[in-house]
Amino acid sequence: MRLRQLPYLGRTALEGFRAHALMNLIAVIIIALAFVVGGGFLLLVINVEWAAEGWSEQIQVTAYLADGLSAEATQGLRSRIAGLPEVAQVRYVSKDDALKAFRGQLGPRASLLQGLTESPLPASFEIALRPMHRxxxxxxxxxxxxxxxxxxxxxxxxxxxxxxxxxxLEFLRLVGAVIGGGLLLSVIFIVSNTMALTVLARREETEILQLVGATRSFIALPLVFEGMIQGLLGALLSLGLLYAAYELFTTQLYLQAVAGLRPGGIRFLPWQLGAAVVGAGLLLGAIGSLLALGRAESVER
Amino acid sequence: MIQMYHVTKSYPGGVEALVDITLHVPRGEFVFLTGASGAGKTTLLKLLFCAEPPTRGQILLNGRNAARLRRAAIPLLRRQIGMVFQDFRLLPRRSVFENVALALEVMGLPRREIRRRASEALAWVGLEARQAQPAIRTSGGEQQRTAIARALVNEPYLLLADEPTGNLDPDISLEVMELFKRVNARGTTVLVATHNRDLVTRYPFRTVALEKGRLLA
Incomplete structure (x- = not known):
């Protein structure tokens, strides 16, 4: 195989794709739907993770103090806590402050607390974490x-x-892995079946190529490229469909607020994941084609 | 050139297509391979073309043992052997030029070289004016000439033809035979399998006859 043969092989693959346009188009749509399901799930997982990250950023640690701690001991404790590497800020909440805050939270029902002479709530430190530890x-x-x-x-x-x-999140990832694995197999299955038909349709051409001394790779590569075109188009179509659904969800239906996952709303797949989907399309297309070729060869033998 | 020693080819079920064939064809010779349908002519060509291995015996082509070639080496051997069939075996939607160029594309030659050699081969068989036509839109004689140009474009040392005139009318058959004669005059060994007695008697070449898989003395 030489590099300068690639244009010829690519052209042959495109011709093959056009020659069986309807069959290939159906395969592309089915692949796209499989990727939409997988990509949609991926979108869900990354957004839940992203939201979880957002919630984690608001994490605050509260340390409740033992009753009867002296003002000096409290101050000493505060200094020690402030010196810890994870700590950004420490706010002291006295027993009275805690009661006042609790009253505030109870609102009209704060009368329930009438009669308390002393705050039953412990004093505490509300500790904000440094960004990297949030x-x-x-x-x-x-x-x-x-x-x-x-x-x-x-x-x-x-x-x-x-x-x-x-x-x-772990459950989501597990379900994602199961769904993803199933979808990968189904894409390979779709490509290999449509390519098996292409292999059959090209049997005569293959015989002629063998006749003029074509190597196995020269015969196989256009078919592999054709499978890769299927996978690529399927993946790109799925990204387009997912993006359209995402746009509809975020701009048309104003569901951002309902979803309310985090400020900034829902986000689309980052470009790395988009590229991974396209790469998966190409790879699965190639694997499907190779399987079809392998099957055809084993039938011939 | 072609040396076959005690070659037998049998298929599952005990069918013997060729039995104990010993045949020598020196370089540059023109040989007719005759026999009725089913006599084993096509099988013998298939063995020479490494489409199938012999069951027993040895086949030397240009000194190389064809029976023991690795699978990956077979395409390289085929590039040195031209093959012409009764049914032409062309890519119908590809142009006459592309069909001839195919034999050079598989070798990975530079584009300019492919253009030059394919054009020369087409000129040699008198098809330069038809080179842009899809093969399917040319006549039977033109299709066979395209197939001959494809077989010759690599300047093979051996040309094998399996009933090359079987689908052609008598005048066109003679044209094709004249082309084979010219190929042979260039030094290429030619082996033509045919059951057309008229052709065999018309040309003064050695005839090897097969009957039920055996060579007749």
Whole structure:
């Protein structure tokens, strides 16, 4: 195989694609639909992850202080906490402040708290994390350090929802992997079946090529290219359809607010993932064609 | 050139298409291979063309053992052998020129070289004026001449023809035979399988006859 043969092989592939235009078009549409399902799921996963990232950025750690801690000890504790690597800011919330805030949250029902002479709520430090540590892991790490400090009774950072969210994300990824794997196989199946028909339709041409001394790669490459064209067009069409759906979702239906995932709304696949979808189309097209060729050769033998 | 030693070709079910064939064709000779349908002419050509391996025996082509060629080496051997068939075996929608150029495309020659050699071959068979026509829109004689130009464009040392005049009327058949004679005059060994007795008697070339897979003495 020589490089200067590529234009001829590419032309032959395009001619082949045109010669069986309807069959190839149907295959492209089916491939595109498979990629739309896969790409749609990918879109869902990245947006949920993105939203989770956004929520994690708002993570705040609250360290509740032991009752009866002296003002001096409290100040010392504050300085130590402020010196921890994860910490950006520390705000002291006294027992009275906590009660006042609680009253505020209760609103009209604040009368329930009438009669309290002393705040039953503990004093606390509300700790904001540095940007690079604003994640479930960062919060977990800081919580661990805080629990080791004397004078701190309890630490909370919304562990439960973080864990639930992580579990949900893992579930989504697993479902994504299963769906993705199934779709990859189905795309290979579609390409290999349409290419099997092409191989059959080209049997005479293949015989003539063998007659004039064409190598196996010279005979196989146009078919591989044809499969790659199918995969490429299917992937591009799916990206177009996904983008149209995304535009409709975000601009026409104003569902951003309903979705309310995070400020900035829903985002489309980043270009790297778009390129990966196109690459997958090309690769699966090539694999499908090679399988069809392999099958045809084993029948001949 | 062609040396066959005790070549037998049998197919599953015990059908013997060729039995114990020993045949020598020296370089530059013109040989007719005759016999009734089913005598084994096509099978013998297939073995020479490495389309199938012999069941037993050895085949030397230009000193190379064709029976033991690796699969990857077969295309290279075929580029040195021209092949012409009764049904022309052309790509019908491709032009006459493209059909001839195909034999050069597979070799990866530069475009200019392909153009030059294909044009020369077409001029040699008298088809330069028809080169842009799709093969399917040319006459049977023109299609066979296209096939001959394709077989010769690589300047092969051996030309094999399987019933090349089978689909042509008598006048055109003679034209095709004249082309083969000219090919042979250039030094190419020519082996023509035919059951057309008129052709065989008209030309003074050696005739090798097959009957039920065996060479007649």
């Amino acid at each position: 994640s479930a892991d960062g919060a977990e790490r800081l919580a661990g350090r805080l629990r080791d400090l004397q004078g701190i009774e309890e630490v909370s950072y919304g562990q439960d929802w973080v864990r639930r969210l992580q579990g949900f």
